[in-house]
Amino acid sequence: MKISVVIPMYNSEKTITTCINSVLNQTFRGEIEIIVVNDGANDNSKTIVEELILNNSSSIDIRLINKVNGGVSTARNAGMKVADGDWIALLDSDDEWSANKLERQIQVLKENPAIDFLGACRNGEKFSNILWKKLGDLNKISSRDLLAKFVFIVPTVIFKKEILSTVGYFDENLRFAEEGIFFIKIAQNYNCYLLNESLAFTGGGKPHFGHSGLSGNLKEMEKGELKNLRELLNLKIINYFEYLLLVAFSLLKYIRRIIIVKLR
Template sequence: MNFPLVSIIIPTYNRAFYLKLTLDSIIQQTFQDFEIIVVDDGTPNNDNFLLCKQYEKLRYIKIENSGGPAKPRNVGIKGANGKYIAFVDDDDLWMPHKLEKQVEILVNNPEFGLVHCCCETIDENGNLKNKIIGRPGNSHVKHGNVALRMIGNWTLMTSSVLLSKDVIEMVGLFNEEMPPAGEDTEYWTRCSFFTKFYYADESLVRYRVHNHNISGEKKKYKNLSLYLKNVLRELKLKHVIDQKKYKILIQNLCRMQIKKIKNYTYRSVINLFKLDIFWFLRGRNMKLLLFVIIKR
């Protein structure tokens, strides 16, 4: 069988040491029909350029610093030749069979436009931390239309995703107006309304956790809910979702804010959702909000 080309997009900034480890994990893939696009977000030296010269099937693009991964990813998407697109952060690692298994899933299940998996976490030195992330809970839909379950409950790990370029053409690009942290969750949320997701229940990625990670939880959730709310309203206006689904998703967003309320104030929830919140504040949801406020 002739498999389609995969374009692998890596946004990077001034981390040549980790980038080399990432590239080595890609080169060692059992599936080899790929191109690598490294988009350097304005690193002030030539270390990344000199590193990338050592690899075949790799294009290096340097842009002015944008302050986050959204623009580099978009630049990579625009230059991609593959039928499928994969993303990997410049400090994460792929297991050798990652691409092979995910490409086979999409080829053999054309009704799905995106496949993802869970990730093992590693520290700065590559040591396993014995924590698995990116795995949907038992109560969540793992395959198919996941939009109603996804918001406020779980999210995809970007380095684990492989998706069809056809999906990107329907959904559009990453939101470059979002502050760094959360722009990937906002994007996968949009994708969930346009295609079916397939979850491969296997750790095919190692996600590095260290002091230079761009997305702390507090920073991420501070802006994410506002952008997700705007996405939902836009989808409702375009008749992608109806009023009933909109209410359910707003409730999930409110629930996500309440879970994070210990980091902010309950007024942030009220100010964010205003009139929408009355759909959420009913029955046990109201009890949950009061419990969290009193506990504080």
């Protein structure tokens, strides 16, 4: 089992070393490759990664791909397309993994070979429920579960590379909420599970929305979410009545987030 870790990078000179080191320091002893995709950074990010590659004494291969700036979806896709692993794990350049992240997830995957996609939690948190559905330690997550509560966090997920041949890649026209439709499509077609343990540390502990970074632009995030709902309707994953309910629910969440940010 080989794991390809795909890290999109843009102007991440302050965080990329910690990010990559969190992969190099994994307790998992299987085969790993790191693919860093430089999405046209104009700071020192590229030089820092080149130095890490030059001084890398571990058994983990680090590759750097340079491309013109096109957004996080284009960068993730570029990395996934050249991945050699049987499994792909995603990590963002301002996030890091717990030392046992891969070891714990691979243990679960070996014990449950029917799982195609496995997410986890972050920042010491756990999910207690999705609406009236109580969540335990390991939970099967459907596409409809994700419509009610989005429990899959990008830097925690690992999935079979073969999924890409069926579902495709991230929508490169989306710069916000890009993971939403991608993960829902996967959950519609494959066995997706949530390991209800915190195995990643994201965004330096900053709030999950309304702060710097891509998640900071609440308006654009909402536009991305509404676009995802329209595509789900077109794909007939939801019907028109469900679409209207979900749009209303999304707008209410958007208003709530604006109020929370203003009161912070």
